[in-house]
Amino acid sequence: MRTQVVIIGGGPSGLLLGQLLHRRxxxxVVLERKTRDYVLGRIRAGVLETGLVGLMEEAGVAERLHREGYVHEGTQISLNGEMFHLDFKRLTGKPVIVYGQTEVTRDLYDARESVGARTEFEVDHVVIHDADSDHPFVTYDQHGQQQRLDCDFIAGCDGFHGVSRQAIPLSMRREYEKTYPFGWLGALSETPPVHDELIYANSDRGFALCSMRNANLSRYYIQCALSDHPGDWTDKAFWQELRRRIPAEMAEKLVTGPTIEKSIAPLRSFVTEPMRWGRLFLCGDAAHIVPPTGAKGLNTAASDVHYLYNGLRQFYEERDSEGIDRYSERALLRVWKAERFSWWFSGLLHRYPDQSPFDLKMQQADIAFLRDNEAQQRAFAENYVGLPY
Known part of the structure; x- marks a missing residue:
């Protein structure tokens, strides 16, 4: 069997790339290790930058997003109970849209199925062959049979633990990593959000985030120890701790209820370079991880898709390899800016075990500068709504 592009990974970045390519x-062919239902069962954030919304429009899958998504023209920041507003629309002319990553993925699967594009599920033992040649191919097992798929190019959209990055020889790649000494305990509840915008809170008890999925589905987070387990936290304990960390006026309005999902996510910054080896290209978590602070994970994957899609389009339509030749350079330039923003924003909001009184005063001064200085607010807003591609 043969195709032009093999996409390893049926998450949002792989599906978005496939849909954009199909439209041209x-x-x-998309290869996915799990079933469609399993992929759609993953709980992920959904704050979409302007650039990602534009790609969804170009892919022809933005109708439900615009109908059901929530436009957020700003966000709220609090320090020890004092809350202030950052107005993205005024500062940049752009909002963000809250629309769950699961819904993005669902829309892309539906679009792919409606045109009969090929997606192979329950694929195992994927091996990338001859990626550094002009004739790459992929082998995999499916339902007890081995398959071979020849292609022109391979897009590795299979996440941090996938096979794509590992296919690049260690001698050819360099990895940069920072691990954070805490995690986020997240709880999903069928309750109305406490505010119509996200609230990022710095308190003397640690970080908290109030976010939403829709009018009756809320997602809340609190900073926790890496040694914690979700089962350590009863619903009562979680809600009590969240109330202690957010402004009193929000704590009074908070509607609580049974949580329908709890999980703990460690925080990590990670980048591998380069993002291309021969005819293999890495996209999204296969190449980089950002802390969830600032919602850059899915959006940074989308910027990779933008550069790779346009490079492949340029190759096939214009017989020009400039776009794919410069893919890694262009993608990494934006990736590192997103890494910087997520690292800085994480440092602004969290309590670190080794913070001295001086460090805490600097953190407070940094937040005060953001509150009082319009130039700093504009820089923040430009990063949050998404830097240009």
Whole structure:
């Protein structure tokens, strides 16, 4: 079997790339290790930058997003109970849209199925062959049979633990990593959000975030120890701790209820370079991880898709390899800016075990500068709504 592009990974970045390529008449096969239902069962954040919304529009899958998504023109920041507003629309002319990553993925799967584009589920033992040649191919097992798929290019959209990055020889790649000494305990509840915008809170008890999925589905987070387990936290304990960390006026309005999902996510910054080896290209978590602070994970994957899609389009439509040749350079330039913002914003809001009184005063001064200085507010807003591609 043969196709033009093999996409390893049926998450949002792989599906978005496949849909964009399909709209330009470029054939792509998506290989996914799990089932469609499993992929759609993953709980992920959903704050979409302007650039990602534009890609969804170009892919022809933005109708439900615009109908059901929530436009957020700003966000709230608090320090020890004092809350202030940052107005994205005034500062940049752009909002963000809250629309769950699961819904993005669902829309892309539906679009792919409606046009009969090929997606192979329950694929195992994927091996990338001859990526550094002009004739790469992929082998995999499916339902007890081995398959081979020849192609022109391979897009590795299979996440941090996937096979794509590992296919690049260690001698050819360099990895940069920072691990954070805490995690986020997240709880999902079928309750109305406490505010119509996200609230990022710095308190003397640690970080908290109030976010939303829709009018009756809320997602809340509190900073926790890496040694914690979700089962350590009863619903009562979680709600009590969240109330202690957010402004009193919000704590009074908070509607609580049974949580329908709890999980703990460690925080990590990670980048591998380069993001291309021969005819293999890395996208999204396969190449980089950002802390969830500032919602850059899915959005940074989307910027990778933008550069790779346009490079492949340029190759097939214009017989020009400039776009794919410069893919890694262009993608990494934006990736590192997103890493910087997520690292800085994480440092602004969290309590670190080794913080001295001086460090805490500097953190407070940094937040005060953001509150009082419009130039700093504009820089923040430009990063949050998404730097240009």
């Amino acid at each position: 008449g470029i054939e792509a």
